Amino acid sequence: MTKTNLAGIGVFLLVVFVAVPMMIAVSGRWDFYYTLTSVALLSIGSAGVWLTFYIGRINIGQGAYALMGGYVSAVLMTKVGVSFWLTLPLAGLFCAVISVAIGLPILRLRGVYFAMITLVLTEVTRLTALALPVTNGAKGITSIPLPGALTVFGVPLIPDFATIENPKLAFYLLAVTLMVLTYAALWRIVNSRLGHLCRSLQQNEELASSIGVNTAHLRLLAYAISSFFGGIAGAVFVAISQSIYPSSFVVTDSVNFMLYCFVGGLGFVMGPMLGTFLLYFGWDLLSVAREYQLLIYSAAMIALMLVLPNGVLSLFDRREGPK
Amino acid sequence: MMPILQIKNLTKRYGGLTANNDISFDVAEGEILSVIGPNGAGKSTLFKQIASFVSVTSGEVLFRGKTISNLAPHVVARMGVVRTFQETTIFKSMTVRENIIVAHHLRSKASLLGFFLGSKLARADEAAFGKSADDIVDFLGLEAIRNELASNLPQGHLRALGMAIGLATGPTVLLLDEPFAGMNHDETMKMVASVRRLRDERGVTVMLVEHDMPAVMKISDRIVVINFGEKIAEGTPAEIQANPRVIEAYLGSEDAAIGM
Numbered sequence: 001m002t003k004t005n006l007a008g009i010g011v012f013l014l015v016v017f018v019a020v021p022m023m024i025a026v027s028g029r030w031d032f033y034y035t036l037t038s039v040a041l042l043s044i045g046s047a048g049v050w051l052t053f054y055i056g057r058i059n060i061g062q063g064a065y066a067l068m069g070g071y072v073s074a075v076l077m078t079k080v081g082v083s084f085w086l087t088l089p090l091a092g093l094f095c096a097v098i099s100v101a102i103g104l105p106i107l108r109l110r111g112v113y114f115a116m117i118t119l120v121l122t123e124v125t126r127l128t129a130l131a132l133p134v135t136n137g138a139k140g141i142t143s144i145p146l147p148g149a150l151t152v153f154g155v156p157l158i159p160d161f162a163t164i165e166n167p168k169l170a171f172y173l174l175a176v177t178l179m180v181l182t183y184a185a186l187w188r189i190v191n192s193r194l195g196h197l198c199r200s201l202q203q204n205e206e207l208a209s210s211i212g213v214n215t216a217h218l219r220l221l222a223y224a225i226s227s228f229f230g231g232i233a234g235a236v237f238v239a240i241s242q243s244i245y246p247s248s249f250v251v252t253d254s255v256n257f258m259l260y261c262f263v264g265g266l267g268f269v270m271g272p273m274l275g276t277f278l279l280y281f282g283w284d285l286l287s288v289a290r291e292y293q294l295l296i297y298s299a300a301m302i303a304l305m306l307v308l309p310n311g312v313l314s315l316f317d318r319r320e321g322p323k
Numbered sequence: 324m325m326p327i328l329q330i331k332n333l334t335k336r337y338g339g340l341t342a343n344n345d346i347s348f349d350v351a352e353g354e355i356l357s358v359i360g361p362n363g364a365g366k367s368t369l370f371k372q373i374a375s376f377v378s379v380t381s382g383e384v385l386f387r388g389k390t391i392s393n394l395a396p397h398v399v400a401r402m403g404v405v406r407t408f409q410e411t412t413i414f415k416s417m418t419v420r421e422n423i424i425v426a427h428h429l430r431s432k433a434s435l436l437g438f439f440l441g442s443k444l445a446r447a448d449e450a451a452f453g454k455s456a457d458d459i460v461d462f463l464g465l466e467a468i469r470n471e472l473a474s475n476l477p478q479g480h481l482r483a484l485g486m487a488i489g490l491a492t493g494p495t496v497l498l499l500d501e502p503f504a505g506m507n508h509d510e511t512m513k514m515v516a517s518v519r520r521l522r523d524e525r526g527v528t529v530m531l532v533e534h535d536m537p538a539v540m541k542i543s544d545r546i547v548v549i550n551f552g553e554k555i556a557e558g559t560p561a562e563i564q565a566n567p568r569v570i571e572a573y574l575g576s577e578d579a580a581i582g583m
Contacts, residue, residue, distance in 0.1 A: 188439055188441075189439060192435075192438040192439050192441070192445075193428075193431065193433075193435060193438035193445070193448075193449075194435045194438055194439055196421070196424070196425045197425065197428065197435075199414070199416075199417065199425070200414055200417075200425050203414040203415055203416060203417070204412055204413070204414060204415075206376070206396075206408070206412065207408065207412045207413065207414065207488070209376075209395070209396040209397045209400070210374065210376075210396055210397075210400055210405060210406055210407075210408070210489075211400060211405070211425070211426040211428055211429065211488060211489075211491070211492050212397045212400035212401050212405075212428050212429035212492055213397055213428055214395075214397045215397065216395075221435070
């Protein structure tokens with residue numbers, strides 16, 4: 001890692017953990033907390049989608065795992081009484097396990113065939129949530145308690161969110177922390193042997209297997225990590241809204257996760273984060289255009305794809321390979 | 324001594340079409356054996372069957388006495404039988420060195436988690452791969468293009484890179500699919516020398532499919548000739564050149580009849 005990289009990371013951490021809360025406190029725009037928390041959580045989901053792109057698969061099904069993760073957390077908290085902090089990793093793991101079962105047959109498919117099946121996944125998950133007794137059908141699960149205190153070996157790490165003066169800030173910090181951890185992990189994956197193997201898979205699966213790569217396992221691994229991220233994002237969303245319904249994550253959300261990756265740049269680890277920020281924030285800002293919101297947004301998307309097919313980050317860096 | 328590869332009654336049918344029919348021959352350890360034959364004779368299918376990229380309809384391939392037929396390609400590669408590709412199959416958006424380093428996969432001692440966490444073992448692996456990749460670059464004379472992006476390479480260098488990738492896996496048997504295709508005379512002669520050194524210095528058994536007859540005659544210890552999916556001859560280059568069935572297969576019986 002170069003010095004410029006380290007400096008960049010330092011500035012980034014300073015901005016998200018210190019500057020943003022300060023600016024919101026000064027300006028009094030508390031509503032930005034909700035927007036930025038959403039951006040942070042959605043970018044965790046898009047980090048996963050980005051990783052499936054990295055093995056050469058178009059994943060339009062991340063909404064399914066966000067929904068699953070949300071339900072796992074909600075059910076465990078309300079029906080079993082498990083602490084939110086424990087449901088968080090469990091939601092991720094549940095999604096990872098399910099994704100292995102789903103990925104086993106479908107990851108053999110390539111290109112548009114894989115994409116189409118993942119597109120259906122979100123709808124299947126929604127319908128499953130509607131049908132299962134444990135998810136309480138269309139009424140969903142409501143009145144989910146806020147995250148309680150987290151103590152490890154008697155050391156209080158995180159206070160009970162219900163007693164916190166400013167839960168918005170607390171959720172923002174939680175989301176941003178998870179986002180930073182996710183992208184640190186993603187960066188490590190891409191720059192370690194695992195990432196090199198993923199690239200080999202993306203560029204030529206036959207050659208990858210000829211050099212001894214178990215391509216089926218590697219695809220499953222990448223997809224499981226991707227779905228883990230999706231589940232985590234979903235679980236935190238549920239904790240914030242304190243409710244979940246079958247329509248909490250729909251096909252549009254899955255498509256958006258994919259678009260965030262495209263806009264940011266598929267060749268850049270930070271691509272999905274930037275893409276999520278730009279699109280989510282951009283959509284919010286465009287609400288002043290009222291009925292033209294979608295028109296302007298779509299036109300901007302098309303223009304972006306035409307002018308910057310490799311994502312916004314390709315503006316700043318013309319090197320080849322992973323960044 | 325037991326042959327390193329035994330091809331036994333290998334047959335491949337695609338529906339009603341027979342690509343290979345009852346082909347049998349042995350490959351001795353440390354030899355360079357070429358498989359030749361007119362276009363569409365079934366050479367490539369044979370190669371793919373040996374490397375388990377294609378299943379066998381009947382018959383089997385034995386590597387050191389153990390069957391390797393109908394296994395997954397990565398399993399066969401792990402056992403030491405590695406193929407290169409006829410097409411210019413490389414990792415396009417990696418540099419030459421990155422291509423070779425990633426191909427060291429089979430030699431890694433650390434787990435993927437170890438690599439993720441940057442364990443001691445993983446760092447040792449990385450260092451070893453880098454050094455080995457540089458050795459291979461030197462061995463094949465690719466120094467000038469070491470950090471060149473693979474997609475920018477000309478044909479001849481792509482073939483060499485394909486061989487470098489195969490070599491990086493540490494193969495016992497290397498299957499080279501048309502390694503001299505698209506090369507000029509000088510490049511071919513350089514490649515012939517490299518393949519020989521591969522065998523002489525690294526003890527790799529080499530099997531190749533090739534159309535370039537002068538190169539085949541120069542490089543091979545033995546040659547197997549295939550026509551219409553059947554083996555029609557096997558022997559030293561001199562024997563093959565004098566074999567009437569081979570001449571007939573290559574020139575066609577009608578041409579032979581009119582005295583060509």
